[in-house]
Amino acid sequence: MQFLPPPNADKVLALGFGTAGCRILSHLERTNLGIDNHVYMSCEKKDLDYASISKKVFMDIGFTGNRTPSHVRGMAQRYMREIREILCDAKLVFLISGLGGCTGSGLAPLISKMAKEEGIFTISVVITPFGFEKSKHFRAGVALRKVKENSDAVIIADNDTISSDKSQMAIPEFYSIINKRISIALSGIVESSGELNVGMNRLLDTITNRGYSVLSIGTSSSINKAEEATVKAVESVYSVAEPDDANSAILHLIGDKKVTANELETSTSRLNTMLGKGSLEVYQGFNTNGGDTMTAVLLTSGFKSTKFDNYDPLEKILSNNQMDSDMDCGINTELSSLVQIE
Ligand SMILES: Nc1nc2c(ncn2[C@@H]2O[C@H](COP(=O)(O)OP(=O)(O)OP(=O)(O)O)[C@@H](O)[C@H]2O)c(=O)[nH]1
Ligand SMILES: [Mg+2]
Structure with a gap:
């Protein structure tokens, strides 16, 4: 079914996916970025606590031992109607997520594709994993490539480069400082209250259809x-x-x-x-x-590329002959209740 936003769609939306996405969105919500609606989405309830009165979408995918980004995408099919309703009056959407886990890496490619196909101007803001998070690199590389295909602009905020002094800080405090820096940086560029303004239009000019942008x-x-x-x-x-x-x-x-x-x-x-x-x-x-x-x-x-392309060696070897699926099907049923069709 084709979904088309009404021709008078005029809202600026920001959607945060997963833990990093929801946390950063909560910082951005306190700034003057000109966003009309903020929406928090995650498979973990605790991520939605970062939202105050804003819309929250809890994707209940149950407790599975084998959660992967494509599994999250498959289960997200159950929430498509709700997501379409959220997007329906948008002309511009910021999609914010950390890459390398399951939720952000699952939802960012899916929802950027959906938004772009429907003619909504789509800016993906992605947080890339620290160098030491080796187990997250492959998923981050795969997700980043998909997000780039589906977005009008991609802003990379790399945890290693945005962080200043790692020193003795506890991780939650450290994340919180990075999140604050990202939100001050983005709002500083867009806000119109400064002495010498850049503004949203200049931002779009700088990043649209120009490959990756690095913050x-x-x-x-x-x-x-x-x-x-x-x-x-x-x-x-x-x-x-x-x-x-x-x-x-x-x-x-x-x-x-x-x-x-x-x-x-x-x-x-x-x-x-x-x-x-x-x-x-x-x-x-x-x-x-x-x-x-x-x-x-x-x-x-x-x-045209970043160091994160090396996180996905399969892409380098196979070039455009992809083998990773868009999504796994999330059928919640016992094997014994499935009937073979002859
Ligand atoms: N800057 C920043 N990065 C974060 C934060 N939380 C997690 N990350 C990073 O974001 C990347 C993805 O992690 P998460 O956001 O926790 O993953 P998720 O999307 O919630 O996925 P799952 O929890 O695996 O379902 C990792 O590299 C984390 O280091 C945060 O608050 N701020
Ligand atoms: Mg998480």
Whole structure:
């Protein structure tokens, strides 16, 4: 059955999938990103506790020992009507998920495909696993490839590069700091209350149909803090993708009131020498937060591939001859009750 959103669909939606997706969405919900509706979806009830009064979809897939992303996709078929209703008045949707587990890696490819097929502008924001989470890399690589096929834009926020100092911090606190940084970064770019705005339209311009976009963050309190923060943000991009492939970037500085036009210019020049072989389009933004530290938020686009493509060696070997299924069928029945048809 073909589902078509009404022609007057005009809402901006954000959907969070699984643990990381729901947690990050809850941070974004507290910012001024211009999102009309927030929807939390997960197979685990505890993830939905991050939602306050927003819509929650609990996908009850039972306790199975063999949960996989394709199993989650199969079981999600039971919730298709509800998901379609959620999407039906959207013109733009942000789909937020951590990749490498089962829920986010299962739902992000499925729902991005559905949204894009229905003509909704689809931006996938994916959190990629830490280097040490080796068991999550393969699933993350497979899911990322599917998400890219199905989205108008893909923003990668890599846990390794967004995190600053891992030190002695307990994991929940550490996640919470990364989540806050991601939400400040995205809202800083989009919010229209800053001194020098980038805004939603510029964001879409920078990331649409330009391969992968990589979100990175640098901070500094030195004398040349704007430039130093920018360089740190660029260095993070180096660890994820090929810098020469970059063709467009947003540099948004958040800091004290003392930033001069000269500092902005120097930072942009450094960006141009470090990324995109001299042909990088750069949009600048700036706003003050009264602090002494400068934060450079960098969103760089144009990457054909990233290091995460190596997480899926099968794709490299088989190229376009795929063997992973879109979904497993989730039939909840005892084997003994199945009848063979002759
Ligand atoms: N930045 C950040 N990353 C997280 C957070 N929670 C989990 N992750 C990462 O996100 C990736 C996917 O993990 P989860 O979000 O827990 O997976 P899930 O989608 O809930 O899937 P299952 O729990 O396996 O069903 C992993 O690499 C985690 O390290 C979080 O709060 N913040
Ligand atoms: Mg989870």
